[in-house]
Amino acid sequence: xxxxxxxxxxxxxxxxxxxxxxxxxxxxxxxxxxxxxxxxxxxxxxxxxxxxxxxxxxxxxxxxxxxxxxxxxxxxxxxxxxxxxxxxxxxxxxxxxxxxxxxxxxxxxxxxxxxxxxxxxxxxxxxxxxxxxxxxxxxxxxxxxxxxxxxxxxxxxxxxxxxxxxxxxxxxxxxxxxxxxxxxxxxxxxxxxxxxxxxxxxxxxxxxxxxxxxxxxxxxxxxxxxxxxxxxxxxxxxxxxxxxxxxxxxxxxxxxxxxxxxxxxxxxxxxxxxxxxxxxxxxxxxxxxxxxxxxxxxxxxxxxxxxxxxxxxxxxxxxxxxxxxxxxxxxxxxxxxxxxxxxxxxxxxxxxxxxxxxxxxxxxxxxxxxxxxxxxxxxxxxxxxxxxxxxxxxxxxxxxxxxxxxxxxxxxxxxxxxxxxxxxxxxxxxxxxxxxx
Amino acid sequence: xxxxxxxxxxxxxxxxxxxxxxxxxxxxxxxxxxxxxxxxxxxxxxxxxxxxxxxxxxxxxxxxxxxxxxxxxxxxxxxxxxxxxxxxxxxxxxxxxxxxxxxxxxxxxxxxxxxxxxxxxxxxxxxxxxxxxxxxxxxxxxxxxxxxxxxxxxxxxxxxxxxxxxxxxxxxxxxxxxxxxxxxxxxxxxxxxxxxxxxxxxxxxxxxxxxxxxxxxxxxxxxxxxxxxxxxxxxxxxxxxxxxxxxxxxxxxxxxxxxxxxxxxxxxxxxxxxxxxxxxxxxxxxxxxxxxxxxxxxxxxxxxxxxxxxxxxxxxxxxxxxxxxxxxxxxxxxxxxxxxxxxxxxxxxxxxxxxxxxxxxxxxxxxxxxxxxxxxxxxxxxxxxxxxxxxx
Numbered sequence: 075x076x077x078x079x080x081x082x083x084x085x086x087x088x089x090x091x092x093x094x095x096x097x098x099x100x101x102x103x104x105x106x107x108x109x110x111x112x113x114x115x116x117x118x119x120x121x122x123x124x125x126x127x128x129x130x131x132x133x134x135x136x137x138x139x140x141x142x143x144x145x146x147x148x149x150x151x152x153x154x155x156x157x158x159x160x161x162x163x164x165x166x167x168x169x170x171x172x173x174x175x176x177x178x179x180x181x182x183x184x185x186x187x188x189x190x191x192x193x194x195x196x197x198x199x200x201x202x203x204x205x206x207x208x209x210x211x212x213x214x215x216x217x218x219x220x221x222x223x224x225x226x227x228x229x230x231x232x233x234x235x236x237x238x239x240x241x242x243x244x245x246x247x248x249x250x251x252x253x254x255x256x257x258x259x260x261x262x263x264x265x266x267x268x269x270x271x272x273x274x275x276x277x278x279x280x281x282x283x284x285x286x287x288x289x290x291x292x293x294x295x296x297x298x299x300x301x302x303x304x305x306x307x308x309x310x311x312x313x314x315x316x317x318x319x320x321x322x323x324x325x326x327x328x329x330x331x332x333x334x335x336x337x338x339x340x341x342x343x344x345x346x347x348x349x350x351x352x353x354x355x356x357x358x359x360x361x362x363x364x365x366x367x368x369x370x371x372x373x374x375x376x377x378x379x380x381x382x383x384x385x386x387x388x389x390x391x392x393x394x395x396x397x398x399x400x401x402x403x404x405x406x407x408x409x410x411x412x413x414x415x416x417x418x419x420x421x422x423x424x425x426x427x428x429x430x431x432x433x434x435x436x437x438x439x440x441x442x443x444x445x446x447x448x449x450x451x452x453x454x455x456x457x458x459x460x461x462x463x464x465x466x467x468x469x470x471x472x473x474x475x476x477x478x479x480x481x482x483x484x485x486x487x488x489x490x491x492x493x494x495x496x497x498x499x500x501x502x503x504x505x506x507x508x509x510x511x
Numbered sequence: 512x513x514x515x516x517x518x519x520x521x522x523x524x525x526x527x528x529x530x531x532x533x534x535x536x537x538x539x540x541x542x543x544x545x546x547x548x549x550x551x552x553x554x555x556x557x558x559x560x561x562x563x564x565x566x567x568x569x570x571x572x573x574x575x576x577x578x579x580x581x582x583x584x585x586x587x588x589x590x591x592x593x594x595x596x597x598x599x600x601x602x603x604x605x606x607x608x609x610x611x612x613x614x615x616x617x618x619x620x621x622x623x624x625x626x627x628x629x630x631x632x633x634x635x636x637x638x639x640x641x642x643x644x645x646x647x648x649x650x651x652x653x654x655x656x657x658x659x660x661x662x663x664x665x666x667x668x669x670x671x672x673x674x675x676x677x678x679x680x681x682x683x684x685x686x687x688x689x690x691x692x693x694x695x696x697x698x699x700x701x702x703x704x705x706x707x708x709x710x711x712x713x714x715x716x717x718x719x720x721x722x723x724x725x726x727x728x729x730x731x732x733x734x735x736x737x738x739x740x741x742x743x744x745x746x747x748x749x750x751x752x753x754x755x756x757x758x759x760x761x762x763x764x765x766x767x768x769x770x771x772x773x774x775x776x777x778x779x780x781x782x783x784x785x786x787x788x789x790x791x792x793x794x795x796x797x798x799x800x801x802x803x804x805x806x807x808x809x810x811x812x813x814x815x816x817x818x819x820x821x822x823x824x825x826x827x828x829x830x831x832x833x834x835x836x837x838x839x840x841x842x843x844x845x846x847x848x849x850x851x852x853x854x855x856x857x858x859x860x861x862x863x864x865x866x867x868x869x870x871x872x873x874x875x876x877x878x879x880x881x882x883x884x885x886x887x888x889x890x891x892x893x894x895x896x897x898x899x900x901x902x903x
Contacts, residue, residue, distance in 0.1 A: 395543035397543050410547075411546050421546065
């Protein structure tokens with residue numbers, strides 16, 4: 075894997091973000107013979123998708139799709155990958171994008187590290203594992219997760235006690251406590267923004283009291299609980315390790331709600347809730363599973379059938395927006411909801427022992443302040459016209475995936491391919507003009 | 512029976528609301544409002560079902576729903592509405608619409624539809640009362656006692672006539688509401704027993720006086736701004752002070768008319784005068800909080816105001832203010848021309864308040880009490896028959 079970059083390097087295209095969108099764009103560009111620099115701020119490429127359990131509507135294993143892409147990008151002769159690196163800004167002069175990069179220290183020399191994990195075994199400082207959404211713990215120096223790329227240890231300086239045991243056991247002397255941040259200026263002709271999404275906070279709706287119970291969890295936590303290589307190896311609720319017997323999915327808990335400032339639909343929650351409900355009924359065959367929804371948006375190919383299958387499997391769908399969630403005894407939660415399809419007894423207080431809040435998708439990065447790219451009112455990268463969904467307001471800069479707005483994996487991959495195509499076409503036209511001129 | 516959807520009902524109701532802010536067509540019936548409402552009980556009647564009635568044009572059902580009047584507009588639903596459709600504002604607008612429809616004279620329709628109509632009705636009544644008073648006024652002598660300047664007997668007679676007219680108007684309005692509820696209930700097949708009526712009426716009056724449910728508006732609100740408000744500006748207390756003060760003034764004035772010879776001088780510590788004074792001050796406190804909060808427009812339920820929300824408290828506040836000035840003037844050696852003018856204004860405004868009772872927002876006094884009575888009556892425990900007892 076090529077990770078050596080200095081400011082003389084002038085790739086044909088630079089891709090910001092190495093989630094599924096960035097990987098797909100980078101591969102599609104590199105396969106055309108173009109040099110690509112792929113920049114990722116996390117210690118591993120793979121994005122959100124590598125942490126998911128399965129994908130809808132096929133219930134394919136998510137890592138089985140993502141890992142080959144990660145691997146292909148890592149081994150591609152035309153792709154250079156920079157992890158732990160953030161884009162500080164882009165300036166465009168004479169149609170050339172000058173991208174300022176900040177490579178953060180990992181305190182491990184990647185040229186020397188062989189990924190043997192001896193440092194990880196020797197380290198005795200642990201903190202909540204970000205890859206496991208805080209459900210498990212990880213050592214202060216560790217390879218980010220099992221199938222991470224690059225397979226290099228990274229030291230978390232915020233929790234490290236600098237005891238020196240990792241440096242003592244490292245067979246190659248790769249630990250460098252004095253590593254400094256490194257700034258780079260990369261000149262390139264085309265940029266693809268594939269910076270992805272974040273979820274808004276679990277506590278964004280005060281009525282849901284998420285700060286008062288550990289059993290109100292995020293959907294990404296549930297993905298980890300459901301993943302075969304997850305933190306507990308099975309589905310247990312966080313507060314006491316009990317096997318949940320009644321699970322509620324509260325939809326639109328962070329989007330389609332103007333009272334929290336996110337009025338748009340996040341477009342994935344209906345489907346992943348259905349998928350998670352299906353997986354849960356496999357993992358916990360005796361559990362009652364209820365999805366509280368305003369309307370089910372099963373819009374994609376095969377989605378409606380997926381929804382109907384879930385209903386036929388016995389998953390309860392209750393129409394009504396949950397108004398309040400209150401912790402009750404035994405770590406359980408009480409949901410107050412008007413079940414709008416129940417004419418006799420609509421107002422109900424329903425008890426569950428695990429609640430999943432469908433958080434809203436918000437932009438992972440807002441490039442409008444530091445780059446020529448403009449964002450729309452909701453913070454996602456704005457497209458100038460409907461007919462060019464992967465274009466941005468800045469010529470030569472393209473956008474793919476959830477950086478442009480909430481969308482699911484299927485749409486993200488399609489859009490990433492389209493953005494790569496647009497970028498290579500742009501490069502071709504620009505260069506043939508130079509040749510002719 | 513096939514139901515015909517009537518989309519114009521929402522538009523009509525919208526005219527009664529706080530103008531362009533009210534966009535109830537944004538509502539997609541998720542049920543958040545009903546679930547978040549501290550007052551919606553297990554029957555789950557409002558606001559969502561009432562909104563739904565309006566959206567599909569079920570006018571009969573809407574006008575027959577007591578639920579409209581069980582809402583105290585605390586604003587919890589509006590604050591948490593995912594669509595910012597302002598359910599609380601809708602409920603207020605629908606109440607205004609109902610007042611317009613229950614009224615038999617047609618004046619309420621005019622007064623509730625627009626600010627201009629409201630002012631027109633107000634102007635009409637003010638002119639009538641002014642003309643009546645002017646006809647017996649004794650001008651020219653600034654030292655004339657107030658009740659000689661405007662003859663007390665004459666005010667008394669106009670007042671009695673006014674009460675008769677307003678009483679009739681209120682009666683017909685309430686009869687209209689009762690009939691609508693009744694015919695809806697009859698089609699629903701509920702049987703009512705006369706024996707439970709007094710209990711139901713008592714519960715409605717008790718609620719009106721004690722604001723028990725109104726207090727829940729603040730107590731159950733949970734993570735909202737109401738909980739942070741100091742007790743003396745909580746909406747239920749503000750309403751209680753306006754209402755309590757008004758009732759005290761009403762009692763004082765009525766007893767004055769019944770017991771005291773008209774225009775006779777009494778000391779300030781005369782019990783009825785104390786009652787009136789204290790009532791006036793308490794009422795004025797409540798009104799000033801209402802008007803101040805509406806002017807600030809920061810918190811529910813004062814965030815969005817329709818003209819009716821301004822008109823009624825302002826009218827009441829002016830009446831009380833002029834009344835207090837008059838009271839001071841009574842104890843001065845001689846009323847001046849200014850005193851005469853204020854007294855004239857006070858009498859006209861006080862008559863306006865009474866005359867507008869069945870026509871404006873003030874009509875909630877009638878309809879809310881009636882609706883609470885009917886609701887309690889309808890939900891009174893059914894008669895336990897001997898056979899049912901035997902079964903139990």
